[in-house]
Amino acid sequence: GAGVSQTPSNKVTEKGKYVELRCDPISGHTALYWYRQSLGQGPEFLIYFQGTGAADDSGLPNDRFFAVRPEGSVSTLKIQRTERGDSAVYLCASSFLAGPDTQYFGPGTRLTVL
């Protein structure tokens, strides 16, 4: 079946602009995760959804970052007033259940803030 998909694959924006990044998880997966990967680093956890609710948003760096998953499937990561330091690859993952179950990753969105 289809894997996790993310759009756009690349996004270039200017400092101060607003961006939305979309994630479509594997069908039937109830848990969804967002990670951010900077150059030369491993992915860093941002937020986790179980169903429609954000069960753990402790990884969001500040209040410019927000994510939603209104129908328990597709999720959107929203970044307000982008800064150059937000430039990174934003990865989405999903799993059938939360817990030690394997997380399957999408191809990511490379965000570049000029």
Place this chain on the structure above:
Amino acid sequence: EDKVVQSPLSLVVHEGDTVTLNCSYEVTNFRSLLWYKQEKKAPTFLFMLTSSGIEKKSGRLSSILDKKELFSILNITATQTGDSAIYLCAVAHPPRLTFGKGTLLTVNP
């Protein structure tokens, strides 16, 4: 603070060589350790390890976990150019994964 350390950070080998990648960790509430292969952007799942001393194997790749010494190794035998990638180790303390920085493996023909 949870910590996952991978070594070496980069490695260059010739086709046919055997490589061993290392991952050590310090985490609270450890549940499992996962290995991923990352080419371009998407990390691809390789193994999940939960019990000490039990080797997981898939083709030329194998991995084992030592929960007493808090480390895991990933072995790749008879390496091929297609094995060139970043190999990421992550520890699960649900719901999040904490990743190391990865090992960049380059396999030259």
